[in-house]
Amino acid sequence: MTRLVLIIDADLYAVQRVWPEADAFKLAWSMLREGSDTRTVMLKDGVIACDCPSQTMQMGPKGLECKHISSLRDVGLLPRNP
Numbered sequence: 001m002t003r004l005v006l007i008i009d010a011d012l013y014a015v016q017r018v019w020p021e022a023d024a025f026k027l028a029w030s031m032l033r034e035g036s037d038t039r040t041v042m043l044k045d046g047v048i049a050c051d052c053p054s055q056t057m058q059m060g061p062k063g064l065e066c067k068h069i070s071s072l073r074d075v076g077l078l079p080r081n082p
């Protein structure tokens, strides 16, 4: 079995590609934090979004990115300029 794992700060995330149905989105990753919840990061219509509270309520409205988006960019799983 092959697993993709990202470590963000001290948290370990199991990362999996999410395959779109039809043209629902261009690219998406699910990120399961060990012992916790799952976040989904999605590239759609040239915009990258994450469903975590940090992105939806704090960072996103300010035009900033949560740690999930920035870490996926850091390792090349999301484009720098979508």
Ligand SMILES: [Zn+2]
Pocket: 039, 050, 051, 052, 054, 055, 066, 067, 068, 069
């Ligand atoms: Zn996030």
